[in-house]
Amino acid sequence: MSAFSLAPEQSAWCAELRELAAKRLGPLADEGEPGRVNRPLLAELGRLGLLARLFGSGALDLCLMRESLAQACTEAETALALQGLGAHPVHAHGTPAQREHWLPRVADGSAVAAFALSEPGAGSDAAALALAAEPDGDGWRLTGAKCWISNAPEADFYTVFARTTPGAGARGVTAFLVPADRPGLTGSALEMLSPHPIGALGFDAVPVTAADVLGETDRGFAVAMGTLNLFRPSVGAFAVGMAQAALDATVGHTSRREAFAGRLMDLQAVSHQVAEMALRTEAARLMVYAAASAYDAGAEDVPRRAAMAKLLATETAQYVVDAAVQLHGARALRRGHLLEHLYREVRAPRIYEGASEVQRGIIAKELYATARKEAR
Template sequence: MPVFSLDPVQTAWCAELRALAVERLRPLAEKGEPGRVNRSLIAALGELGLLERLFGSEADSGAGRGTGSGGRTGTGAMELCLLRESLARGCTEAETALALQGLGTYPVVQAGTDRQRARWLPEVSAGRAVAAFALSEPGAGSDAAALALRAVPDGDGWLLTGEKRWISNAPEADFYTVFARTDEGAGARGITAFLVPADRRGLTGSPIEMLSPHPIGALSFDAVPVTRGDVLGEVDRGFRVAMNTLNLFRPSVGAFAVGMAQAALDATLEHTAERTAFGGPLKDLQSVAHRVAEMATRTEAARLLVYAAAEAYDTGAPDVPRRSAMAKLFATETAQYVVDSAVQLHGARALQRGHLLEHLYREVRAPRIYEGATEVQRTIIAKELYA
């Protein structure tokens, strides 16, 4: 399949997803409380089968490969990108809820034991359990290998001590995929991934009020006990679990951005065709028409980069890191430009609380930072180019 063209089945599925987002999911999203997990929305994603699409047949019984080898399981990158782009175009809250479930659960899909998978995958897929990906710390954001959360040996297990911060779905998740240092001084080679249920002794959390409306919080680990049965993959090889997860989800962050950009562009086309000023519709003003043309061109270019990165991932191409970084970089920066331009062309009404563009303006800023900031993506691209 050419990376620049979707087949009729994919096109029809995307249209169906956009309709579901507007008709079924947006009303639930509007009833949610900003900064809190919307469990009704997550349950609806489960009932519609969208969460199960993230994990494929792996979620049916919770059993599968679960070898810790980092092999690809669950959905492909292209399908994930189409999911996120289509939902974002109609309901960003639904898109984000789905993506966070995937991000928090994918370490279990790719590296969990049969027991871990049987316990959690069916619950997540059904929309009954909330997952969270706990990687970032107060002193380790873009430099994920600088993690300081310590896993101190304790008998046959460990005690986790330290903090996590900027964790989406915290502190309301039902379980966390937690990355902790098990070998001091070993850098990325001394990190282990753990599956930690939220009710584990010594684990507490608090919400953080943020610009974007989805839940984000901090976690405190006060000698939280974990065993070898909680390890995801292999001891001291957890960084690979984190990177495998991010490599899959990074292009789809770009897809989320493309969905927001397209929503802003759609609104702008309608507004500039109907709104009159200086004796005619706004679209007849060359400055407006040229701005809209630029918005459309950048959005389409971002979409193609995202699809190319997804196709590279799904086919096992050797240049996945470079393509993924390019897709996330260009798509998130493009979305910022398109949404900002849409606000400018709409005028003051776009700044009114509750307006689509006011909502998008708050949503669009964060993706340029999380899962690798723009500056980190440029570093990755440069490193790949000179390799």
């Protein structure tokens, strides 16, 4: 397919997802407790077949799901994305036994997955992580802490990245599948600006063995980066979905709101700002689709494209939602208004899975590496 347009069946599927999000998932999201894993919502995502689709479709399908759900129910979008992020390393690098035990339960929503990379002292600089995997007989003992882990402390299992070779930087990290009931593993919830299931984890000599390794020993950083390269464009899709929701609300509001002997849309200052919101949203959407299509095609420049897509889309969503709030006025600041919700939701994607500054660093690194390669 073209990276710049969707086939009719894809557009119809997106419309179906938006309707499902509004009519079936939204009510379940409303019944959930803020800041806690919503297991009924996950179960419904499983019944609809959306969680299983995480393991059988490519990056573009993932982006279409996240964008469509985000337009109508950000809670459903986030629940789906976190299942995919936590379980993708198991799907891509797990042993047959690991996949057989966990993936069907992830797909039906009965098991909650989590991706445990960030630490109190190693967030964007993931290669500097310090969680120690100390040799213990035929296995290791994990000692240290993780922080800002989505779905913690309620997840049923964690994809945990720990240092098996001290002083080796990115080359000394191993990925482990750690069930939540392992002795020595504890957790606590964190309260955030926009309530999400997120927390900190403590590891007090948590036992792991070779059977828990995802991929190869000391090759866990590649597992992490491969997962992020897949999910970064879809973070952009989440942002595009929020931007589109804010844009749609603004078009409706400015078409109806009367002021200064006319409607807001009749004021050039307003209509031009709405046009700018639409322009930036569509540009971000196209970059997200292009990055996802490049990933599905196995292109060499996926890290650069993924970074560009996440950077542009999340920064764009921040601008569009803020502009929408401004054009709605005080009503948008009331608790329970769509834009009040989006205003809180839109801030975090510029930080997680690599902050905007990190994305710029990746883009520059890839550009200079390509230039050196072409100069040889």
